[in-house]
Amino acid sequence: AAGSAHANDSVMKNQSDPNNWASQLGNYAGQRYSPLNQITTDNVKNLQVAWTFSTGVLRGHEGGPIVIGDVMYIHTPFPNKVFALDLKNPGRILWKYESVQDPNVIPIMCCDTVNRGVAVADGKLFLAQADNTLVALDAASGKELWKAKNGDHTKGESLTAAPLVVKDKVFVGISGGEFGVRGHLTAYDTTSGKMLWRAFSTGPDADVKIDPAKTMMMGKPLGQKDLGVSTWPGDEWKRGGGTTWGWYTYDPELNLIYYGTGNPGSWNPTQRAVDKDRNKSDNKWSMTIFARDPDTGDAKWVYQKTPFDEWDFDGVNENILANINVNGQPRKVLVNFDRNGFAYTIDRATGELLVAQKYDPTVNWASEVDMTTGRPKVVDKYSTFANGEDKNSTAVCPAALGTKDQQPASFSPDTGLFYVPTNHICMDYEPFSVAYTAGQAYVGSTVSMYPTPNSHGGMGNFIAWDAAAGKIVWSRPERFAVWSGALTTKGGVAYYGTLEGYIIAVDMKDGKELWRFKTPSGIIGNINTYTQGGKQYIAVLSGVGGWAGIGLAAGLTQESGANAWHEAVHPGHRPGTVATAGLGAVGAHASLGEYTQLGGVLTVFHVPDQK
Amino acid sequence: AAGSAHANDSVMKNQSDPNNWASQLGNYAGQRYSPLNQITTDNVKNLQVAWTFSTGVLRGHEGGPIVIGDVMYIHTPFPNKVFALDLKNPGRILWKYESVQDPNVIPIMCCDTVNRGVAVADGKLFLAQADNTLVALDAASGKELWKAKNGDHTKGESLTAAPLVVKDKVFVGISGGEFGVRGHLTAYDTTSGKMLWRAFSTGPDADVKIDPAKTMMMGKPLGQKDLGVSTWPGDEWKRGGGTTWGWYTYDPELNLIYYGTGNPGSWNPTQRAVDKDRNKSDNKWSMTIFARDPDTGDAKWVYQKTPFDEWDFDGVNENILANINVNGQPRKVLVNFDRNGFAYTIDRATGELLVAQKYDPTVNWASEVDMTTGRPKVVDKYSTFANGEDKNSTAVCPAALGTKDQQPASFSPDTGLFYVPTNHICMDYEPFSVAYTAGQAYVGSTVSMYPTPNSHGGMGNFIAWDAAAGKIVWSRPERFAVWSGALTTKGGVAYYGTLEGYIIAVDMKDGKELWRFKTPSGIIGNINTYTQGGKQYIAVLSGVGGWAGIGLAAGLTQESGANAWHEAVHPGHRPGTVATAGLGAVGAHASLGEYTQLGGVLTVFHVPDQK
């Protein structure tokens, strides 16, 4: 195809073979869909564990196994071990990689020491280490090929996102929005490790790689220049966040990569207001979807979902590329389930906004998205800026954890629907003034979270979403936030994992549960599928943690741990202590420890042969 | 029965119900046999994983789950967490216990931070913590009832053994043979935690609770007094080892508890010789089986298996009580698979030696056991004393790891045979002079281990043993030492685990493999069985470690870790570095890391219902 000339040939080849699970999101489009159909709605009830593998690392295991041919590659959170496993001899380690990292990076990782996985291309494996080192390994031997330094943890920078390879480039983001890090996406040469370009999320157009005459928003050129400076007070853009820790997708035909940027600087909006006027204070380009040319880094179009964030609704969630009918017309869209609770359907060539609807009806901070301006209509009552510093804005839905966070959704071309792991949590949010010190927390809000009031009592839902209509098709309540990545399959079965540790298979038609299994630990990894020896397998990394599980992962469920956390974030203040620790996530998930404990384990499932 | 008046009624009641797995070794006799027969040689091939549970703790998981009714109790290595799990709602944590322990106990644990499990009796759960605290919990709530201090880690003392409850007493041993600890067994009151008696392994008869006129050896009263002093040079008995870290068994009818003592003081025999004469230097009562009255602690009989140890053949292995025919006569025997490679069949009432044969034919340090004296005939060539200090005695079989170590064997009353997880490893052993400092390593030998030469190349065997004939019935070779506890069942199936992480089911008749499954990590725990809701389950804790896995568990497979280990044990010396680290165990199992990684996970198996 014409498109593949723009892609990385080895990635395209590996992805096009459904026997592989070649990249973290399954394909460039980020669909997390597999054409495999040996496991069906009929026989999924017979799914059993084929084999298991402990990674030897505790704390949260995000991302999932990559399978290419007879080799599976898995990774761990800090210290970011990588294992190549022989699928012909399950669990046999072909090689292992681990480099020594400065453990001082641990405390500056906001939301657990997670890593969303490795990328494989051209016989190389790319690992983005917590300590900001991008490592290229020989995929056959595990031998180190090169290393590149993408950031500095003494300034609060770290890496958690999975790299993406397009052509001869590997793309890497940056984390540290809670430390006043200025976000960027960077392209490295896959062969040499040389930096090719870097596009910042804030600052002058040259840094952001925006051309106001060409870069589009809502289908039209931007016009205004240097919005990444002027929408901030003073030089606040220099600590303006907009980090890039989510998933990246790519359209080979349009030759565009897509990713989002995180929250602007501190969580205290007052500190980010120009002339105390929210209308002057979009804090661009935080909370923005970028479509960029992978060759040059130039921004083709931008769309800011939550201008002037007041709730930590990082806009980094994955942009899933799909071709669906909208208003009877076939459209090449990008669908984004944003933290802020709106699901956006956007023309991925132009950035034109087609649909923006709440994918949890209890979302209340905004009434709707203005389809002309693309801006949310903020409800005053829930405006933490309007309410002001040191005032507690209560019952804001969703909580800072968002209606969805890092957990990637899935799109099935068979049903034309999206299958979305979601959170169902609200919050109280009390901003406070905070001073910036490089390498220190730059949060500026006390947050407390709880299950959405007057709902089913649980903190999550797994939903099917019609992105053309902007409507929930069905919804399955869950006790905890659904923090694992979903999978859909040609077999008609969708899969997701729960924080208690269940992997659950449901009928894609109606969400009816077909099967469940209790894995060793809570699941925040993604469920992947592949074949080996002609047989379909389902594989997932358990290992509770991530932001939702930070209480367990970082020991914040005990008073002593929580106090230490508060001391680092707001010296001298211990508001609510355990409840508000871990950026507010600990209280909501406090009972998680009654269901599961830490531990990284790969579990591989199959339908056993008849005996 | 008359016997049960001497036992603990709740323990007897729980043990007699085959639906439970009521104590670590299954019953007081230590048989690790279950009368359950739903899982048979026919259907074991259909065994599948029912559910899993990560303990959240890395390093070696020994012992196994206790099941009483619908509750399962599991424990972890340091920090010795205990979980009560609801079997009606698999993996749901009813309560969790964890107390804060001084991490300085970790480096004085010779052979990983293992714990061999908890005991449950009278609605209480007893946990022997690494830091020498014996804890009693309310088994229903996990509430702490009392704590008792059994030792002092600053002197090199620690706890790893599972406590045993008989009547109103709970028995606890002590570890630290590599730190010159003087071993003892101690009885505590189950209700108050008060110490009731303590019997030392070395020293004056009063301390050892020996009465030379009554205490028997080889069926006759000892006669001589204070052998625990006179068989040592000077006051070496005060740092004389004889620690009691193995398994304890009990005969309710004879009202005798059985246990063994470990290696004498340092590993350098020259330092333990009286007048440089081995004939004067039995180093009593190290390496000894004790039969004691649980009420008074008095020694009924003793049998020293390896007088004047020269190879670290700790005599602590479990004494399995069985009633078998020996020379056509029904005998109440005790069978002991000793580290030194001999299996002893002993009249358990009198201590009379009935059979003593090698259970690995390659054992070479002694030619045989003299049946009149009970003493091994040491082969000069392998005498590390005869060869002398700073001389390397090579190709001694077995290695210090023994032909069997902590991994408990099983006895099936159905076949009358013993099923024994064994090691198949030899060593080079070079003693050196060492000075005693309390709390410092007191080892005095450099050891290097390797697979038994000219054999199958592997380092383990799983064997069936005829304890009346003193003969191997069948033997299955394994790549690594078989470090997990065996299980036999009425269903005709025996189970064991491997260091690679496989649980393996074999036909008890011929050892033929019927089924295997790769659990998340190497298995050094014991395989237990129980029913829940009328259905039979098999359960095991994975989590590689123990002495065999110390390289992985303690990070000694890397030069830096190995160097640090050597520095602590023999300042300024780094002989062989990695190979000889971890008391010589690291080199032999160096390739283990290609098969498995750390991680404590419970895996529960069942035969799924037909769907």
Ligand SMILES: O=C(O)c1cc(C(=O)O)c2c(n1)C(=O)C(=O)c1cc(C(=O)O)[nH]c1-2
């Ligand atoms: O602002 C940032 O740089 C940043 C980084 C990360 C990260 O790298 O994991 C998270 C977040 N923010 C965040 O807001 C968030 O909700 C979050 C959840 C998780 C997770 O892995 O569970 N990471 C992060």
Ligand SMILES: O=C(O)c1cc(C(=O)O)c2c(n1)C(=O)C(=O)c1cc(C(=O)O)[nH]c1-2
């Ligand atoms: O002398 C002692 O006090 C002592 C203690 C322990 C222990 O407590 O684990 C072991 C040993 N020795 C020992 O010799 C040995 O082989 C051993 C193996 C293991 C194990 O758990 O794998 N522990 C111990």
